[in-house]
Amino acid sequence: MIGPRFATENRDVALTIWPILTLAITALCILIGLGFIRTFYVVQWLSPTEHAASNRPRIDVIVPARNEQDDIGDAIRSILAQQDVDAQITVINDHSTDQTGAIADSIAENDPRVRVLHDPPLADGWFGKANAMQHAYRSTNRHYVVFADADVIHSPRCFITALQHMQAKPCDFLSLFPNVQLVSFWENAIVPHLMVFGLVTFLNSKLDDPDSPHAVAAGAFMLTHRDVLDTIGGLSSVRNEALDDVMLARNVKAQGFKTCIALAPQLLSVRLFKNNRDAFWGFSKNILGAVSHIAFAFPAMLVPIVVYWIPITVLLIGLYRHNPIWIASGLSAYVAQAAILVLASRLAQMHPIKALAFPLSAIPIGCCFARAIYHHVVSDGVVWRGRVIRRGTE
Template structure:
C-alpha cells in the first residue's frame, strides 16, 4: 500500500460505513418492536423465571425486585448463585426470606467439565422446575412491570415457540460508550438476517437478557445440553430450537427492559473476550479480524491529519467524511442505547480493546481450550 492509496481506501471505508448505516435503518423497519400491552390475559400464565447470577451485587436486588413486580403473571423465580465471591448470596438470601416466590440455589451442581458457567446454571435450574413457561433472564436486567405478560401474549399471538427481547442498553463509563454502540449496530445488522422468519433457514438469533419459551420445547431439545460450551449460548439456543422445527422470534423492546452490560471501565474493556470469537467462523480468521477496527477507524484519522499537515482539502474531506458517517451511526444507535455523546465520539479508540479481547480469547482458545469470564477460565470438554 502506498501513501496515495490511503484516500481511496478511506472512501471505501466511508462507503462501507454508509452500507452498515443503511442496514441499521432497514432493521428499524423490518424488526419487530414490542411495547407494553394493557391487555389482561384471561389466564395468568404460570412461569418459571431462571436467573443465573455470578458476582452481581450491584444489580441483583433491582433485577429480582423488577421480576417480582411483574403484573398478571403467576411466577416462581429460581436464582442460581454461580460461585459468587461478592455479596450476591446474602442479598439474594434477604430477598428470598421475605418472598416465597424466590428460591436461591448455591453452587449446585459444581461446574461440570465441558459446561460454561451460565449454561451449567440454567440447565440445573431448568431441571428443578416444572411450570409450562420458562424465562431465562440475566441478573442485571431491569424489567418494566408488564414485560412478562406482554412477552407471553406476543408469543401466543405470533404462534411462536421461543421469543427473545432485546433491551435498552445503558452506557456510563468511557469504554462502555466507546466500544458498545458500534459493536451493537454491527451485531444487529449481522444477526437480524432477513431469513429469520423462514422455517427452512437455519438463521435464528436471541439476546440472553430475556428468553421466553415453553417447557415442552426445552424438553424436545434436551434442555441446555446442546449449548453447554457455546460462548454465544443465547444465539445457539435459538438456532437449536429452530433446527428442531420450532418457530423462534426476536423483538426490540427498549420500553420493556433495560440493562447496563458493563459496570466499569475495566469490565467494558475486557467484556467482549468471552464472545468475540463468535464473530468469526474459524479461529484462523480471528487474527485478521484484530486488524479490521484499526483499518476502519484509524486510517480515516490518519488521512485527515495528513491532509491538515499538507493543507490538502481532498485528504481532509476524505478523512472527515468517513469519521462523520461513522459518527452518524451513533445517532441511529441512540434509539436502543443511552449514550454519553462526548465519550461515544471517541469510538476510533475501540480498536484497542477489540484487539486486546481478540488476543486474550485466542490465547485461552489455544492454551486452556476455553474462555475467561468473571474471573475464571472455563474449559471446553475434550471428550
C-alpha cells in the same frame, strides 16, 4: 535517474490510494448504517401492552447470577413487580465471590416466590452460565420458562407483553433485546458500534424462514415452553457455546420450532458493564464468535484499526499538509461512523462526547481478541466473570 522517478511514482500512488481506501471505508459504514435501518423493519418493536390477561400465566423465571451484587436486588424486584403473571423465580448463584448470594437469600427470606440455589457443580464440558441454567431448569416444572440475566431491569408489563406477543405471533421461543445503558468511557466508546454491527450481522429477513438456519436471541430475556426445551435436551446443546443465547435459538429452530426476537427498549434495560475495566475486557468471552475459525481471529484484530484509524490518520495528514482531498475523505469516514451512533441511540442510552471516541475501541477489541486467542490455545476455554472455563468433554 530511475531511482528518484520510481520513488516519486510510488509516493504519488500512495497519495491516491489512501483517500480512496478512506472513501471505501465511508461507503462501508454507510452500508452498515442502511443495514441497521433495515433491521427496524425486519424485526418488530414491542411496547408495553395494557391488555389485561384473562388468566395469570404461570412462569418459571430462571436467573443465573455470578458476581452481580450491584444489580441482582433490583433485577429480582423488577421480576416480582410483574403484572398479570404468576412468576416463580429461581436464582442460581454461580459460585459468586461477592454478595450476590447473600442479597438473593435476603429477598427469598421475605418472598416465597423466590428461591436460591447455590454453587451448582460445574459439569465437565460445560461453560458456567449454561451449566447454571441447566441446573436450575431441572428443578422447575411450569409450562412457561423465562431465562433472564441477573443485571436486567424489567418494566412491570414486560412478561405479559412478551407472552401475549408470543401467542399472537405465534412462536415457540421469543427473545427481547433491551435498552443498553452506557455510563463509563469505554462502555460508550466500544458498545454502540459493536451492538450495531452485531444486529446487522444476525438480524436478517431469513429469521422467519422455516427452511433457514438463521435465528438469534439476546440472553437478557428468553421466553419459551418447557416441551420445547425438553425436546432439545434443555441447555445441553449449548453447554460449551460462547454465544449460548444465539445457538440456543438456532437449535430450537433446527428442531422445527418457530423462533422470534423483538426490539423492546421500553420493556427492559441493562447495563452490560459496570466500569471501565469490565467494558475494556468484557467482550473476551464472546469475541471469537465473530469469526468462523480461530485462524480468522488474527486478521479480525486488524479490522477496527483499519476502519477507525486510517480515516483519522488521513484527516490529520490532510490538515497538516492543507490537502482538501485528504481532509474531505478522512472527515467523511469519521462522520459516517459517527452517524451510526445516532442510529444506535434508539437502543442505547449513551454519553455523546464519550461515544465520539469510538476510534479508540480498536485497542480493547484487539486486546480481547488476544486474550480470547490465548485462552483458546492454552486452555481450550474462555474467560467469564473472573474464571477460565474449559470446554473439556462431556
